[in-house]
Amino acid sequence: MNKADLLSNTESQINQAALSIADGKKDMANDNAVGKLLFLCALHRVLDGKPHPGDLGMMDGINDCLQQLGLVDTSKTFFAAIQP
Numbered sequence: 001m002n003k004a005d006l007l008s009n010t011e012s013q014i015n016q017a018a019l020s021i022a023d024g025k026k027d028m029a030n031d032n033a034v035g036k037l038l039f040l041c042a043l044h045r046v047l048d049g050k051p052h053p054g055d056l057g058m059m060d061g062i063n064d065c066l067q068q069l070g071l072v073d074t075s076k077t078f079f080a081a082i083q084p
Helices: 003-022 028-047 053-068
Strands: none
Touching: 003 028, 028 053
């Protein structure tokens, strides 16, 4: 996937998660949407070139887990899969 498509997809998922939270229900789905939104907003800022320090730490932790699971080569990051 290229960066523009991933950014667009991330924006769409952010909107969906925000709508899920805004529906006013106080349930597990709402809590899940909050967690998803935290990650998606961090990813969006990183892709947009405007990350907060915590965003970079989150991406680093996720990358480490993906490497440990063998899903990402230890000499690369999951961002290497994003086409320019």
